[in-house]
Amino acid sequence: MKVKQNLRVRIDADAMERIWHWTDLAAGEFSCLATVTDDVVVGGVQLFDQVCTSASTELDQDALAKFLVTHQQPERVRAWIHSHGRLNVFWSQQDEACIAGLANDVCLVSIVVNKKREWKARIDIWQPFRLTFDDLPLEIRLPDQQLRGECEKLFNAHVVEMQPVLMPDWRGNRPQGQKQQPRPSWMDQNGWPDLEDDLADWR
Ligand SMILES: [Zn+2]
Numbered sequence: 001m002k003v004k005q006n007l008r009v010r011i012d013a014d015a016m017e018r019i020w021h022w023t024d025l026a027a028g029e030f031s032c033l034a035t036v037t038d039d040v041v042v043g044g045v046q047l048f049d050q051v052c053t054s055a056s057t058e059l060d061q062d063a064l065a066k067f068l069v070t071h072q073q074p075e076r077v078r079a080w081i082h083s084h085g086r087l088n089v090f091w092s093q094q095d096e097a098c099i100a101g102l103a104n105d106v107c108l109v110s111i112v113v114n115k116k117r118e119w120k121a122r123i124d125i126w127q128p129f130r131l132t133f134d135d136l137p138l139e140i141r142l143p144d145q146q147l148r149g150e151c152e153k154l155f156n157a158h159v160v161e162m163q164p165v166l167m168p169d170w171r172g173n174r175p176q177g178q179k180q181q182p183r184p185s186w187m188d189q190n191g192w193p194d195l196e197d198d199l200a201d202w203r
Pocket of ligand 1: 083084090091092095112
């Protein structure tokens with residue numbers, strides 16, 4: 001099997017930031033799960049109920065099942081991230097057991113981190129046969145700053161938004177919250193077309 005040269009794991013900046021916050025907050029270990037896109041971008045990290053010690057975090061099968069049942073895209077939950085607290089980053093026997101327990105038809109991305117901001121990333125596949133790609137590069141995917149401008153341009157080019165206009169009541173009071181619309185130049189103060197100038201020209 002030819003392994004892609006550029007096999008790497010990408011993770012949304014927001015997801016990575018959450019992982020570092022939880023790593024800082026946890027006295028020892030903790031685990032979280034995340035979704036993985038088809039082009040291997042990890043995002044949407046979420047915690048689930050767990051009991052952790054300084055050196056272990058066991059995946060509680062009941063908590064895991066509960067998490068997946070309430071998840072909007074359970075089939076996309078294919079990343080397991082955990083921290084080793086102050087210990088080094090490596091794959092322990094227990095980690096190997098966790099990864100085996102999360103086996104699926106597509107792939108599983110695993111990331112282990114520690115409080116020193118070290119990390120290790122790997123991808124495991126079980127189909128067509130069992131393979132582990134370890135020590136993969138982990139790239140942070142930053143939000144695209146150009147995107148807002150591009151979206152604005154496209155929005156303005158394609159979308160016309162109608163403003164609902166509520167009529168003033170008989171006293172001329174406008175409905176609450178509605179600003180007085182500026183009077184167009186062709187309209188006189190009673191709302192009629194201002195023909196004064198046109199008539200003057202015609203005459
Ligand atoms: Zn571990």
